[in-house]
Amino acid sequence: MPRVVVDVMLKPEILDPQGQAVANALPRLGVSDVASVRIGRRIEIEFTGEPDLDRAREIADKLLANPVIEDFTVHVVTADETAGAQS
Amino acid sequence: MTARVGVVTFPGSLDDGDAARAVRIAGAEVVRLWHGDPDLHGVDAVVLPGGFSYGDYLRCGAIARFAPVMETIVQAARGGLPVLGICNGFQILCEAHLLPGALTRNQHLHFRNRDQVLRIESTGTAWTNAFQPGQEVLVPVKNGEGCYVADPATLDRLEGEGRVVARYVGGNPNGSQRDIAAITNEAGNVVGIMPHPEHAVEALTGPSLDGLGFFTSVLKHLVGAPA
Numbered sequence: 001m002p003r004v005v006v007d008v009m010l011k012p013e014i015l016d017p018q019g020q021a022v023a024n025a026l027p028r029l030g031v032s033d034v035a036s037v038r039i040g041r042r043i044e045i046e047f048t049g050e051p052d053l054d055r056a057r058e059i060a061d062k063l064l065a066n067p068v069i070e071d072f073t074v075h076v077v078t079a080d081e082t083a084g085a086q087s
Numbered sequence: 088m089t090a091r092v093g094v095v096t097f098p099g100s101l102d103d104g105d106a107a108r109a110v111r112i113a114g115a116e117v118v119r120l121w122h123g124d125p126d127l128h129g130v131d132a133v134v135l136p137g138g139f140s141y142g143d144y145l146r147c148g149a150i151a152r153f154a155p156v157m158e159t160i161v162q163a164a165r166g167g168l169p170v171l172g173i174c175n176g177f178q179i180l181c182e183a184h185l186l187p188g189a190l191t192r193n194q195h196l197h198f199r200n201r202d203q204v205l206r207i208e209s210t211g212t213a214w215t216n217a218f219q220p221g222q223e224v225l226v227p228v229k230n231g232e233g234c235y236v237a238d239p240a241t242l243d244r245l246e247g248e249g250r251v252v253a254r255y256v257g258g259n260p261n262g263s264q265r266d267i268a269a270i271t272n273e274a275g276n277v278v279g280i281m282p283h284p285e286h287a288v289e290a291l292t293g294p295s296l297d298g299l300g301f302f303t304s305v306l307k308h309l310v311g312a313p314a
Contacts, residue, residue: 014236015262017196063153066146066182068189069236 001046004056008065008072009040044077051076090115090309092302093130095160095176097122097151101138102173102285109285110134113302125155132169132213132305133160135176137229137283147190147232148178157183169213169305170277174230177269177279186270186279187245188237193230194262202294203228203282204256205268209249212275213308217300224253224297228260228268228282235263235270235281245270252278 010016016038023037043064045056056074065072092115096103107117118130122140127133140151151157161183164170172180180186193199204225207218218224237245242265245251252269259266261281269280284298 013238014191015194015234017192017194021196063149064145066149066189068181068187069191 002051002076002078004045004047004051004053004074005077006043006045006056006060006064006072006074007040008043008060008070009038011069011071014069090132090306091118091128091130092116092305093118093120093127093133095120095122095133095135095156097138097140097154099139099142100136100175102136102283103138105283106134106136106173106285109288109298109302112288113299113306115302115306120156122151122154122156125159127156127159127163127168131309132171133163134285135160135170135172135179136285137174137176140175140179143175143232146178146182147175148180148182151175151179152182161185164272164277167274167276169308171214171301171305172277172279173283173285174233174281177281178232180277180279185277186272187241188235188270190232190281191234191236192232193234193260198229198231199233199260200229201227201260203260203268205253205282206256207253209252209271209275211249212252212271212278212304214271214278214280214301214304215252216307217304223256224284224287224300225295226282226284226287226298227294230261230281233261233263233281235261235267237264242267248273253280253282 019037019039026034060072092110094107110117178190207222210218210220250271252271254266255268271278284301287293287295287298
């Protein structure tokens, strides 16, 4: 079943303390070549019928993202691309 | 006639009991409102309490905004109903677009829990008219996502229009822009505040009685307000 994936990210100008905390932990793993980390959210939506990008955008704009602080993108993926099906 | 002040309970609200108590101590009749019931039962004002409504899933306040009771409150607030959102209630008011900006994760990522001095910057609102301009008050602050953010134009407008209601003094507990602890809408009937005035209404449990002023303010406002 194809799904619509909504990716939500904090706007570039909004501080992401979570991402900073992760970036600050990387040297403890011996990783020293990462300049920054930003953390977002991926939401997969399965429609009862055909995937509807416009509807997904509406859902994202009203509920999944807060347009004051976040940007979002939507795209359709087939079953083998979804997170649940990855090996 | 005694004013009737509604206190909403969402699944996950924590401070609805203390908010109701503060309303009662201030001298009003408390009306408990339920998130699933769109009827406001004729209340004269509403308090949205602190807590973790709907588990704070997705974003704080994001799901509460669509609760049946909120649809009525949003409409009534646009018509002038005094609404005070405390902590999670402030987050809900921002998500509902009754107030501009958003509350984000504390800059240092730590949950902050302490007694906090605030300076009352605006006494023109329904919830702060009992204070003196510039008055400093001591109330508890306790939040994980209390960092107020908005774009610079919005912040300038809030400052220019006297809509910053309170600022943190003696240290900013969460990284809020311009030390903002509380803001109001254009009409001054809707106020969102991150610290907890409802926890500072009795000597036994609070660091002061300063919080009571927010609740006595709305009673003063209602007496003066046209019926």
